[in-house]
Amino acid sequence: GAVVSQHPSWVICKSGTSVKIECRSLDFQATTMFWYRQFPKQSLMLMATSNEGSKATYEQGVEKDKFLINHASLTLSTLTVTSAHPEDSSFYICSARSRGGANVLTFGAGSRLTVL
Amino acid sequence: AQRVTQPEKLLSVFKGAPVELKCNYSYSGSPELFWYVQYSRQRLQLLLRHISRESIKGFTADLNKGETSFHLKKPFAQEEDSAMYYCALSVDSSYKLIFGSGTRLLVRP
Numbered sequence A: 001g002a003v004v005s006q007h008p009s010w011v012i013c014k015s016g017t018s019v020k021i022e023c024r025s026l027d028f029q030a031t032t033m034f035w036y037r038q039f040p041k042q043s044l045m046l047m048a049t050s051n052e053g054s055k056a057t058y059e060q061g062v063e064k065d066k067f068l069i070n071h072a073s074l075t076l077s078t079l080t081v082t083s084a085h086p087e088d089s090s091f092y093i094c095s096a097r098s099r100g101g102a103n104v105l106t107f108g109a110g111s112r113l114t115v116l
Numbered sequence B: 001a002q003r004v005t006q007p008e009k010l011l012s013v014f015k016g017a018p019v020e021l022k023c024n025y026s027y028s029g030s031p032e033l034f035w036y037v038q039y040s041r042q043r044l045q046l047l048l049r050h051i052s053r054e055s056i057k058g059f060t061a062d063l064n065k066g067e068t069s070f071h072l073k074k075p076f077a078q079e080e081d082s083a084m085y086y087c088a089l090s091v092d093s094s095y096k097l098i099f100g101s102g103t104r105l106l107v108r109p
Helices: none
Strands: A002-009 A010-013 A019-025 A030-038 A044-051 A066-071 A074-079 A090-098 A105-107 A111-115 B003-005 B009-012 B019-021 B024-026 B032-038 B044-050 B073-074 B083-090 B095-099 B102-107
Touching: A002 A090, A010 A019, A019 A030, A019 A090, A019 A111, A019 B095, A044 A066, A044 B095, A074 A090, A074 B083, B003 B044, B003 B083, B003 B095, B009 B019
Parallel strands: A010 A111, B009 B102
Antiparallel strands: A002 A019, A019 A074, A030 A044, A030 A090, A066 A074, A090 A105, A090 A111, B003 B024, B019 B073, B032 B044, B032 B083, B083 B095, B083 B102
């Protein structure tokens, strides 16, 4: 079945640094990828929709300059948290929709970011 | 505005008891509803979708447009059903999902 891989699964960084999280579709081409953020014991909050070869569409309230999303190929989308602060600490999850696939998303295992 | 509401944070039942996890949605268009499940230490995965009208692992869910609900049901809960369950709504043609806050199902032996 479809598999989505996220890397790193866990990252700790210092405040002010930038962190890149990768989301790869391993055995299918993903025209659309979605980035979610999940706070402890809370639901997934959609941050942005990433379409291959075009700019990401951000949800209201999400800073596009803070959370840079790049979807350069049909199998890779990256989320870069720029100038990270402790309040950016969270669990970031990506999901992908296959090219020509049904309206079903495959989720990555998530990446836990801790900003010191 | 689009919204998904799961009123119960935790639902605890004994093995063999019936289970109903509630989900209500708010959406002016034609909704597409899903249930996703997250077992302990595993990633989120699709359980079922309303357009498939199928039963997965004994779970069923019927879309009730009049009540704007998509409750998840299983007649006899099993211990392995213990997990976090999220109801989700797909809006417009973007395929993005709006998630509810989730319900933790705990099935006791």
